[in-house]
Amino acid sequence: MAWSEKLKLNKSLLSKVNGLGYESPKEIQQKTLARIYGGQDLIAIGPEGCGKTTTYVLSVSNRLGYSPEGVPRVLILVPTKEHVLDVITRFEELNKNKYLQLVGLYAAPGTESQMNALADGADIVVATPDRARSIYLKLGLNLNKIELLIIDDADQIVKQGLQLPVAELANSITKAQHLVFTEVMHDKLQKMISPFMENAALVEIEEIAESKIETLPQVLYHVPNFITKLNLLNLFMQDDELFTKTIVFVNTRQTAEKIYKTLQNRQSTTVAIYNSWSIEFKGIAHIEEFKESEQARILIIADDKTQPQDLTDIPFLIHFELPAEKEIFIQRVTPKAPMNDEEETLALTFATDLELTLVKRIEQATGKKIPLGELPADLVIEQEKKTSAAEEKQPVKPKVTAPVAGEAFHQKKPENAKTYNYSSGQKAKMNNKRKHG
Structure with missing residues (x-):
């Protein structure tokens, strides 16, 4: 025209x-x-x-x-x-x-x-x-x-x-x-x-890439804030039968340390930091070492500037924070070999409102939407505090008081145990990972 x-x-x-x-x-x-x-x-x-x-x-x-x-x-x-x-x-x-x-x-x-x-x-x-x-x-x-x-x-x-x-x-x-x-x-x-x-x-206006990039199966969890991300990660990591091996990507050492200490409250010695910078934190120097370890099942990677890692055979990749460059994210979730249905990797992304722009850019680059996951019924959602005079004029919602992160998790209800409200298709895929050692 x-x-x-x-x-x-x-x-x-x-x-x-x-x-x-x-x-x-x-x-x-x-x-x-x-x-x-x-x-x-x-x-x-x-x-x-x-x-x-x-x-x-x-x-x-x-x-x-x-x-x-x-x-x-x-x-x-x-x-x-x-x-x-x-x-x-x-x-x-x-x-x-x-x-x-x-x-x-x-x-x-x-x-x-x-x-x-x-x-x-x-x-x-x-x-x-x-x-x-x-x-x-x-x-x-x-x-x-x-x-x-x-x-x-x-x-x-x-x-x-x-x-x-x-x-x-x-x-x-x-x-x-x-x-x-x-x-x-x-x-x-x-x-x-x-x-x-x-x-x-x-x-x-919707504009996406004409050619689609093949990626690992993905699920997006839209949460209100950082503390709710921590609560969601802790809730998932409690299921050691399903989350047998998980890599958690973050952008800063400060976030890595926060997650490490929070997970240590419940996961004891099963969590480690990739190329740890302090003797205070258990470290793992190579991805293969993590794959072979019988003890470590959660590896936190902070601001990874190294060459692309071989992430095959890791059941779960969790982007706790999105990297500023969409190419880094896409490289991580692009399979390096034909996927095996029984041992495929599932990539989970935790995103707040402020990260949705990055999610949108990733979707446009890959040519496909990331499916939105339903938050678990027993997830403790931290209510955000008002930050400005303009927001004070908005109706105030009742605040849900949550304990300190790392201790802020209710006991699972029997009907919710280890299901996380996934669809039947997602449950079937994730249950296959229980065979992964």
């Missing part, structure tokens, strides 16, 4: 778009531009590289046209300085109107130069939420004429804990259209935007 009149780009902008090689609009542009021009609030969910930033750069450039006022009319919030600079570059590439003034606000020594730039005139402000809020409180950022508030990479803004400045800035704008662009939607993000996105249209 070529750019059509329905997308209502002005002639000069259309010429610039074609000149840059954008021969046709992407799916997200086809589904959102008309809505944006119609003044509708919008939440657009789509993968990295699907065209989210280009979409709002086009709509803003088309909207402001050749009528600069020198007073901010568009505020764009992004997570980092690098994002600010990237968005400004996109505007400069796609915008022929040299009269429009852009100002970027981000962490830098002092605020005077950025406040001076705003005082000289700005039609579009691209900012990190914390810096925009700081300058607004110093009366350097005028929000009185803002007619369009855009929050880009909203999931990353939440990951950085910047919900409060976003909420304060949104509340300080009298009346505006709101656009939110994100890779995933989850509860934390919903809490941030719900006060000003009550009647927003939702557009979701």
Whole structure:
């Protein structure tokens, strides 16, 4: 589909778009531009590289046209300085109107130069939420004429804990259209935007790899927080008949030590750390040593920078934390040899809201969804504490008091013992592993 009149780009902008090689609009542009021009609030969910930033750069450039006022009319919030600079570059590439003034606000020594730039005139402000809020409180950022508030990479803004400045800035704008662009939607993000996105249209774009990558069977467990992850891991590891050999991947030594000490409370000498850095922790130097050990059945691997390991014949791989690079995860869950139904490895992933973006990127790269597992009925779920004034306004749910991690596990109910609410197919596969020694 070529750019059509329905997308209502002005002639000069259309010429610039074609000149840059954008021969046709992407799916997200086809589904959102008309809505944006119609003044509708919008939440657009789509993968990295699907065209989210280009979409709002086009709509803003088309909207402001050749009528600069020198007073901010568009505020764009992004997570980092690098994002600010990237968005400004996109505007400069796609915008022929040299009269429009852009100002970027981000962490830098002092605020005077950025406040001076705003005082000289700005039609579009691209900012990190914390810096925009700081300058607004110093009366350097005028929000009185803002007619369009855009929050880009909203999931990353939440990951950085910047919900409060976003909420304060949104509340300080009298009346505006709101656009939110994100890779995933989850509860934390919903809490941030719900006060000003009550009647927003939702557009979701699904783009996955055309060719699928063969992976081990996988299950995703979506949990609210770190302590619940610990509780889930402990609950699984209690079943020594099923979890005969398990590798647990984490990103830091601190997390490895926390898990080691928690598991030691119940697993005695069956847990070890790969290439241990302290005599305080039992160490194993080679994967083959772990496979052959009659005693060790849980191996914690922290921030593994070594060459890819041979993980075949390990019944369970658990990603307690997801690595920052999706390629590392994919390499771990890619079978090195044809899988044997009776001795296949099952890869389990524990993910909080803040890790769902990484899960999404892995699914897009492999070309398939990771099935969502049902949490065990006897799992103790730690309730999250309120972290901001904005969240204090939300209804408070009754808190479930849990004992200290490592001691926070109820005795299994007879009807739940060693089933974990798996489907019959999953149970059959997992029961086969009981034969693995």
